[in-house]
Amino acid sequence: MVKVKEIRSKPDGEVWVKVNWFYSPQEVSEKVPAFDASKCAKYERIYSHHSEIVSALTFEALVTMVEFVEDDPDQPRILQDQFFHRYYLETNREKFNALQYTCDGALEPLGAKSCSCGEPYNPEDSDSRVMHWCPRPGCRRAYHRSCLIEDAHHAMLKGQNNLVCARLSSSADTDEAVTTPGRDILRRVPDDLVFLAAQPMVRGGAYGVAGNVAIVVRARRVVHAALPIVGHESFSGSEAEGLCILDAELELDLDLYSWYEDSGFASWEDAIVEARLSSEAQTEGVFVCPTCGGAL
Known part of the structure; x- marks a missing residue:
């Protein structure tokens, strides 16, 4: 070839x-x-x-x-x-x-940038060897699920909302943890968008060679762009879903519901790893990046 x-x-x-x-x-x-x-x-x-x-x-x-x-x-x-x-x-x-x-x-x-075990990513590994990917710029590496479990790189959080906020705090555009607002503010963002943005980023096995990384990263960027806007005290719930917002002297057009028709989110359902993420469990488990400590 x-x-x-x-x-x-x-x-x-x-x-x-x-x-x-x-x-x-x-x-x-x-x-x-x-x-x-x-x-x-x-x-x-x-x-x-x-x-x-x-x-x-x-x-x-x-x-x-x-x-x-x-x-x-x-x-x-x-x-x-x-x-x-x-x-x-x-x-x-x-x-x-x-x-x-x-x-x-x-x-x-x-x-x-291989896993802590030193082995490279094999796209055809078994599902137990699926790679969980950390998006932070200073990290951007993947770890085998089995290695994260074996080395106890996980934490228990109180409730699904804390799990969502923990995942949303890991961004592909900054090494700093992104501060996320409370549940009331998150509810003003489309549920499906938050659900997608809060998925773990994985690749390999049933999730394919490149996995769901790009689509979840894209969803988090939309949510991160929307959160400071929808959380602004001068906006009501309906206005927060509107179009024209002034942010740092830059006029930004943001329709939170247009993402459904965005070609970048085509077949986004295939990116879902945790289908029960929206359940109201008392505790939720999350993997933690061994390198930067961010939620995976």
Whole structure:
């Protein structure tokens, strides 16, 4: 599998193509013994700067390849049968090294943001090994559910409202805990939106390669943008759902109910992990990030 870089033709009509190669996980493990191919998915490939010029006649079909950046809070969805890549094979005079993409466009050593157990994310792990992802910018790493349980990285909270507020306090845009208002203010935001924003961010197993991270991050951003506005003393409940609000000398249009039609929330029901989140239980359990202490 290759990525086309340039296409050129000769006067005689022959067409030649400059390509960069995608390797299979097994091929990379042969060149980099520390690379564990068993932690890769069926449709996963590894990009490289290994370049060649080949005849256009050697191509068989066009395939869509998606880049998967594990620490990107806005990572697009990756379908179960879609080819993707998250690692880069660096070659230099027959010396090989495997690196991993980051959301700022850089490359880092494999496992730099792996679980506390040191094992990389395997999209095809069992459900007990689903990864819980921390969105805070200084963290943005995932932990196996089984590791969080084994190492007792969890806490019990009094009531569902505290669980919702704890999850909403973890933002993809700040390392500081976001202060959330009381239940009365939260009730002025659409229930479905709060329900989605308060879901744990997970990936792997039944939740897919990229998981529900991007859609929950998006929902939290909408809620975070709305909360200071709907909590303003000069607004009544109906006015809080309105459009024109002045915030820090910036006029902001915010219709809290337009999110239902936002293409960014397409099929948001698939992002639901805790279907009974709205129950009025006396206590609720929440996983805690081992690195920053935020709610997962």
